[in-house]
Amino acid sequence: MRTIEVSEFGGPDQLRLVNRPVREPGACEIRIRAVAASVNFADIKARQGLYHNGGKLPFVPGLDVAGIVDAMGSDVTGLHIGQRVIAFPQSGSYSEYTIADRNLVYALPEEVGWEEAAAVPTVFVTAHQLLTTVTRLIPGETVLVHAAAGGVGTAAVQLARYLGAGTVIGTVGSDIKLDIARQYGADYVFNYARESFAEAVLEATHGRGVDIILDSVGGDEFAENFRCLAPYGRIAVFGNASGRYGSVSGGELHGSCRAVLGYSMGTTRRLRPETLLPSVTAVLELVRDKTLKVLIGARYALEEAALAHTLMETRQSIGKILLQIAAE
Numbered sequence: 338m339r340t341i342e343v344s345e346f347g348g349p350d351q352l353r354l355v356n357r358p359v360r361e362p363g364a365c366e367i368r369i370r371a372v373a374a375s376v377n378f379a380d381i382k383a384r385q386g387l388y389h390n391g392g393k394l395p396f397v398p399g400l401d402v403a404g405i406v407d408a409m410g411s412d413v414t415g416l417h418i419g420q421r422v423i424a425f426p427q428s429g430s431y432s433e434y435t436i437a438d439r440n441l442v443y444a445l446p447e448e449v450g451w452e453e454a455a456a457v458p459t460v461f462v463t464a465h466q467l468l469t470t471v472t473r474l475i476p477g478e479t480v481l482v483h484a485a486a487g488g489v490g491t492a493a494v495q496l497a498r499y500l501g502a503g504t505v506i507g508t509v510g511s512d513i514k515l516d517i518a519r520q521y522g523a524d525y526v527f528n529y530a531r532e533s534f535a536e537a538v539l540e541a542t543h544g545r546g547v548d549i550i551l552d553s554v555g556g557d558e559f560a561e562n563f564r565c566l567a568p569y570g571r572i573a574v575f576g577n578a579s580g581r582y583g584s585v586s587g588g589e590l591h592g593s594c595r596a597v598l599g600y601s602m603g604t605t606r607r608l609r610p611e612t613l614l615p616s617v618t619a620v621l622e623l624v625r626d627k628t629l630k631v632l633i634g635a636r637y638a639l640e641e642a643a644l645a646h647t648l649m650e651t652r653q654s655i656g657k658i659l660l661q662i663a664a665e
């Protein structure tokens with residue numbers, strides 16, 4: 338099978354197309370013939386050797402896939418050969434075939450097309466988990482989403498709206514992305530490369546600040562979050578796209594009753610896979626009935642994975658980037 342392998346950590350040129358044998362699934366495993374996979378920011382971190390859940394070299398990158406069940410282990414029930422599915426595979430998804438545990442494979446409703454299906458798993462499920470089980474959004478609350486024109490960003494803005502947020506605010510790193518975040522449901526969008534987002538957020542909220550911040554950027558901007566986080570507010574830390582994590586003093590939390598919460602889907606896949614099912618079910622239904630829109634910003638062939646990574650890490654991508662692996 339054709340697969341993308343990383344045999345040394347480094348730049349996009351480390352993503353090499355190679356041929357590898359197709360593996361048989363174990364008793365509780367499912368082999369999937371991939372139709373499309375998505376590119377996630379964690380793939381870039383993994384390629385650089387900086388992903389906290391990263392594997393040992395050599396490895397196949399990729400966190401999620403949409404495809405067709407091709408073979409199943411003897412203990413697998415509830416699915417059949419030929420079924421359309423999405424999955425969080427244990428082996429990487431930049432590959433013609435991939436293997437996933439049964440509890441991380443989900444039947445795909447007929448009405449959900451391949452591209453939407455491939456784009457949904459990591460970013461929409463993460464956004465759903467962040468707003469529900471992690472920060473526990475209460476209807477009417479104000480939500481701030483950083484990197485709001487990206488994969489998780491466009492998903493989180495829409496889901497915040499759907500889950501009853503009163504006001505949704507986004508930040509983006511360039512003016513060209515301002516309209517994207519607005520189109521996907523943000524009431525206000527600020528370019529944090531150009532202005533202090535905390536000042537802008539305080540002005541937009543008449544000095545009150547926001548109740549929830551979804552922060553995947555970290556770095557110097559992290560401290561600014563506390564300038565515009567209301568009492569009882571929650572910050573979810575779920576990435577460090579800037580390359581650094583911010584730090585927080587207990588003094589920012591104690592008297593104001595505010596909280597900082599961590600989230601990793603990689604860890605959740607490994608330790609609590611069953612807790613993903615409600616979010617997967619919810620987002621697939623919302624995509625099926627067109628409540629949620631999936632923004633596909635770019636498409637590449639499997640062998641063009643390096644171009645896809647370059648687009649994302651130079652901050653030029655919007656929404657999701659897809660790898661088109663095979664025709665159905």
Ligand SMILES: NC(=O)c1ccc[n+]([C@@H]2O[C@H](COP(=O)([O-])OP(=O)(O)OC[C@H]3O[C@@H](n4cnc5c(N)ncnc54)[C@H](OP(=O)(O)O)[C@@H]3O)[C@@H](O)[C@H]2O)c1
Nearest residue numbers: 377378487488489509510553575576578579600601602652
């Ligand atoms: N914890 C989890 O389970 C989990 C799951 C999925 C994703 N994530 C995290 O969520 C974030 C978004 O993931 P995604 O796949 O949807 O990616 P994405 O948002 O489509 O792309 C990453 C975005 O990060 C922003 N960014 C800020 N500083 C950056 C820098 N120095 N270099 C590159 N990008 C920078 C850019 O947006 P602007 O130009 O608008 O700033 C860029 O477009 C990532 O940090 C990712 O690691 C975490």
